Amino acid sequence: MCVNAISVWRNVAKVWLVVLCLVVLTSCSSVNHMKTLRMFPSPNFNERKYPVSVLVLHYTAILTCEESLVRLCDATNEAGRVSAHYLVDRDGSIYNLVDESKRAWHAGVGSWAGMNAINDCSIGIEIVNAGLTADGKREPFPDAQIDAVIKLCKDIQSRYPIKYVLGHSDVAPQRKQDPGEAFPWKKLAEVGIGVWTDNFAEPKKSVAEMLAGIGYDVSDIDKATIAFQRHWHPEAITDGATNTAGRVAAVWQLIRNNREMK
Numbered sequence: 001m002c003v004n005a006i007s008v009w010r011n012v013a014k015v016w017l018v019v020l021c022l023v024v025l026t027s028c029s030s031v032n033h034m035k036t037l038r039m040f041p042s043p044n045f046n047e048r049k050y051p052v053s054v055l056v057l058h059y060t061a062i063l064t065c066e067e068s069l070v071r072l073c074d075a076t077n078e079a080g081r082v083s084a085h086y087l088v089d090r091d092g093s094i095y096n097l098v099d100e101s102k103r104a105w106h107a108g109v110g111s112w113a114g115m116n117a118i119n120d121c122s123i124g125i126e127i128v129n130a131g132l133t134a135d136g137k138r139e140p141f142p143d144a145q146i147d148a149v150i151k152l153c154k155d156i157q158s159r160y161p162i163k164y165v166l167g168h169s170d171v172a173p174q175r176k177q178d179p180g181e182a183f184p185w186k187k188l189a190e191v192g193i194g195v196w197t198d199n200f201a202e203p204k205k206s207v208a209e210m211l212a213g214i215g216y217d218v219s220d221i222d223k224a225t226i227a228f229q230r231h232w233h234p235e236a237i238t239d240g241a242t243n244t245a246g247r248v249a250a251v252w253q254l255i256r257n258n259r260e261m262k
């Protein structure tokens with residue numbers, strides 16, 4: 001058997017092991033305060049250095065929940081060990097992989113508002129989604145899945161002073177695209193998770209200054225601008241809408257006002 005065949009069979013065996021565990025765990029799924037929460041421990045974590053103040057949302061870019069669980073719990077993957085505190089499946093099932101008090105390995109190298117140790121101060125939520133599909137389009141997020149993400153985020157916000165709700169691409173604009181421009185940030189903001197505006201404002205500073213003021217690492221301004229568009233001006237990516245500078249100004253103003261109110 002060639003090495004590739006062995007590796008394929010090893011992955012098939014891992015997926016079946018996960019399926020078997022899921023059957024067992026489903027029967028004891030209400031072990032925590034959230035009814036749909038299922039415990040599925042990952043070994044990929046260590047100790048936090050800072051208290052929780054940030055929520056980082058991701059998509060898995062892996063097609064199935066089972067494959068995502070395998071990857072997020074794999075302690076031997078040559079591509080690196082990764083994890084998240086939670087994984088949310090398309091049907092709204094939520095898996096708890098790493099205890100919130102621990103540092104899950106979800107964000108990697110990144111920064112926001114001058115903070116570099118994102119994993120140390122954040123809770124990471126992976127959302128099962130293919131990202132770009134075979135025809136080059138974004139996979140939409142089903143309502144059941146977004147309802148579960150909202151429920152989970154609200155629960156976390158009720159227990160920690162969350163200052164920022166961000167996408168992986170916000171904290172790592174030079175490397176990441178997730179959760180992508182199809183993610184319904186507006187819907188989350190409407191129920192108090194993160195901030196949103198449909199407005200455009202007159203820019204009073206350069207786009208780079210305002211993006212830095214919002215929190216972005218602007219060492220690559222083009223990548224920082226695309227990351228902003230994925231989050232706050234998605235129609236610029238999907239439909240080629242213009243005036244991203246006006247939307248940057250509106251978000252910058254909104255975030256500045258929120259900071260002044262606190």
Ligand SMILES: [Zn+2]
Pocket residue numbers: 057058059106168176178
């Ligand atoms: Zn990610």
